[in-house]
Amino acid sequence: MEALVASALGLLTAAGLYLMLRQRTFPVIVGLTLLSYAVNVFIFAVGRLTTNMPPIYGPDVAGYADPLPQALVLTAIVISFGMTAVIVMMALGAFLESGHDKIDMNDDDTPAEGDAK
Amino acid sequence: MSLALIAALPFLGALLPGLMIRAGKNACALVTGSVTALALLMLGLHAPAVLRGEVVQTRIEWIPSLGLNANFFLDGLGLLFAGLILGIGLLIILYARFYLAKSDPMGQFYTYLMLFQGAMVGIVLSDNILMLLVFWELTSLSSFLLIGYWKHLPEGRQGARMALTVTGGGGLAMIAGMLILGNIAGSYDLSVILQNKELIQASDWYLPALILILLGAFTKSAQFPFHFWLPHAMAAPTPVSAYLHSATMVKAGLFLMARLWPVLAGTPEWFYIVATAGLITMVMAAKIALFKDDLKALLAFSTVSHLGLITMLLGFGTVEAATVAVFHIINHATFKAALFMSAGIVDHEAHTRDLKRLGGLRRLMPITFAIVTIASLSMAGIPPLNGFLSKELMLEEAAHTTWMANPWLIGVLATIGALFSVAYSFRFIAHAFLGPVRDDYPHTPHDPGFGLWAAPALLAGLVVLIGLFPMLTAAWLVNAAAGAVTGQDIAVKITHWHGLYAPALWMSLAAIGGGLVLMGLHPRLMALWNATPRPEAKRIFDGIVEPVARLAARLSDALHDGALTRFIAIATLTIVAAGAYAFATGTFAPGLREMTPIYAVPALGWLSLVLATLAIVIYHRNRLLTLVLVGIVGLMVSLAFAYFSAPDLALTQISVEVVSIILMLLALNFLPKTTPVESSGTRRGLDATVAVVAGIAIAVLSFALMTRDPAFAPISDFHIANSKPEGGGTNIVNVILVDFRGYDTFGEIIVLGIAALVIYALTEALLRAGPANDRLLAWRPDQRRAGDRHPMMLVVATRLILPIALMVGVFMFLRGHNLPGGGFIAGLIVAIALVMQYMASGFAWTAARQKVDYHALVASGIVIAAATGIGAWFNGMPFLTSAFGYVNIWPLEQFELATAALFDLGVFLTVLGAVMLALASLSRLGLRAGETVNVQPFDIDPSEGRSLNSEEAR
Structure with missing residues (x-):
């Protein structure tokens, strides 16, 4: 399975980065989501892959998967949700303020009045 | 501890004005002043010991391995300067209270002032030079804020920038110099460095260190050729000028020269650099001061001149000269601060400080006139x-000093400097106060209230007292400070009369006489001055800074022009290159770890993930389709977690997936539904290359990682072994989250709470009057609306599901400590259950029936988690230490109670609140965009066959 996970990771990274290099906010957000998957799975994979060995005490278990990366990734998933939510909101705000959803400002975009307040 | 507290008090005090300003200006000034007064009092308590010749020390080890310790010491020199800084600081606080206009934000002013005060006190009390450097930079920064306090004035901003550039640049040089010094002495403690004169002066690095340190001191103390920033800093409010540019900041450079005098002074290099620079500064600035019409400009150049005088005395390198320097520091602080404040009063009352427009104020402002005189x-x-006293002593020293085998040069130049000084001082009095009363002042002047003249009057009183009784009022302080500078016992003798044979007498007389003559010739000299071209410092400065700034701008624009895509591409390629370099040059073991076998079903999952990802890239312009595909990827990732023994992760991932997709759908409601083709084929090809290179790197790296065993034993074994015995839970991941690494989790829920608040704040900003609000109000749906927005089937089903879903949430929460679940997952599940109601019956309908404030939810979660952590303190344990026990209640089975569960409750509430706040914020945008509010839970009642919500309220 290692080869499959590694290839999936590479693909998710490449797809995520490609989308993040687009010009509009929505693909960038989707790209970031894909990249978050890749990063989370990568950190998880640092604990090496194990099947049928959840890190939960039980009678007659052969061993435990590495719990530490799992704990790290668990909070990372929740935090990346928070981050995605903020970015989505920012993208939405930028679209509503400026009338377009390009990630780079047009030359004629000036900061809106509302920002200064 | 007490010395550290004196340095810390102004910083702590800086927090207060912002709060106290709500209680009024008097309260704000009073509180700020009492903090300074308290620090001054604490300093005073140490004074008797210091005057006896003791050195008070406070040592706090911080990073001993780097030699970075918070060591403070107080000797005579420190006492003198700290006393000046705090004492005059107190007067300035009083003065500023009455000086600042109603429209000036006074809380801000006092905050900046206290920051500056703390930084200055830090400099003079630091024993560690690294810490001294930090405080030194802090004075540059805080003085920048103070000089630029009147942000609306371009001169203020430019002056602040120039002061920061010059003093900050000098500070950088000084860092290097100080590090060299510390290296030579083998310690960063001043008290050690000061003992190593021979070692330092014998070192090859002495000259570079000297020059670098002097660069710092000269720029700060406005010595030639760095004097030009000070007059431009006069754009600051007068209290700032009086404080920074008479008594404190510009004296920081002098302080440093005096502080390092024992190890740096006494060499020819020191003499020729310091004394010469001081001499030039003194004479040149005094001359310029004579021709300035602006009262503050006159005082500014006069300050530069007097700073030059003190620098020159320190440069002489003799004990006597250093003693005079210390004495003049005291005198200059008293009369110059009084003069600055008086100039401020004139400006405040007459609305001008231009000598050409003033005159005759003697009768209109008698009190100010007395002080100024x-x-x-x-x-x-x-x-x-x-x-007079210190000038006599200075002239005496100058007369006995030989410069390049020339015995009279310094004496003559010093006399000329004194002569100019007499002339501009008389001019200040004569042109502003004497002469006939005019009728064309911009504002009819009169003496201000007591509050404004109290501080300068007190200082003028000191001028007289020290003048009349120098031995009684100042000699003890001079002795203590000069003793600290020179390391010798000083018993100074200050008298008014040095005898007929003292050269100083004749030099003084020449200066006064010459000064009067110059005064008389002033109109003609002024015409000559105006006719002569001279270098304009500001133009030279701008001429140097502007091209440099342009070059820097061009360089940074080329590297990052603000385009996100360029950032990402550069960062990605850099990281990949660094990784490739490390991979090529490092060593690594062969991948011997046995691989897990591939089965058909997981392989199918992999295939769907790969296909979905590829489809996202191909079809990403269709945004709705993209979201569906992202859902598939997320699902596959959760399944992968489940397959690879991470049930907690699988549960978290799948519930996060639901809420994020909903969130993005809500956003997509407003955003365009498709992405247009914008970039060229070449551009896409380049982007794809960057992405693929990074992807391959990640794939190779992760494969290499997974096929090798860890190089070092992971620390996870500790967690596995102690989860049950120490943490009381059988779910190791959960125990790590709420117990072993509880601090991390605590930080993370705070981040989550902040993210939710940011979203809320963004929403608030969008809903305020502005282009975004206009667009929302004018918004027309760009897609067909559903005929039945709240289908009865969905409404009924979600109502049925709600209690079950909530129960699942509670169940997940309760079992979390021992089985997959916990606060994070439970919070997400309950959030989904609630969101389902929103989806089924609409936001407003649901919100009206569910009166929970999501802000309060986030806050209470964090508070509960914090309280659980703090609870450990009462048992004498560190923050967040958990406790657990087992309880038997018939007829239940034995169960466990753990404080970690309370902590997890905090996590649960924060996650729930944050998710709901984010989604609710988006819904509020929808309401503003004309989404109707339904009165009934669903739109169409089939039994009635009509629309129930026909009277929808907007």
């Missing part, structure tokens, strides 16, 4: 005032 005469060096 005393202080100016002292500045001119007229007996019996204190300025």
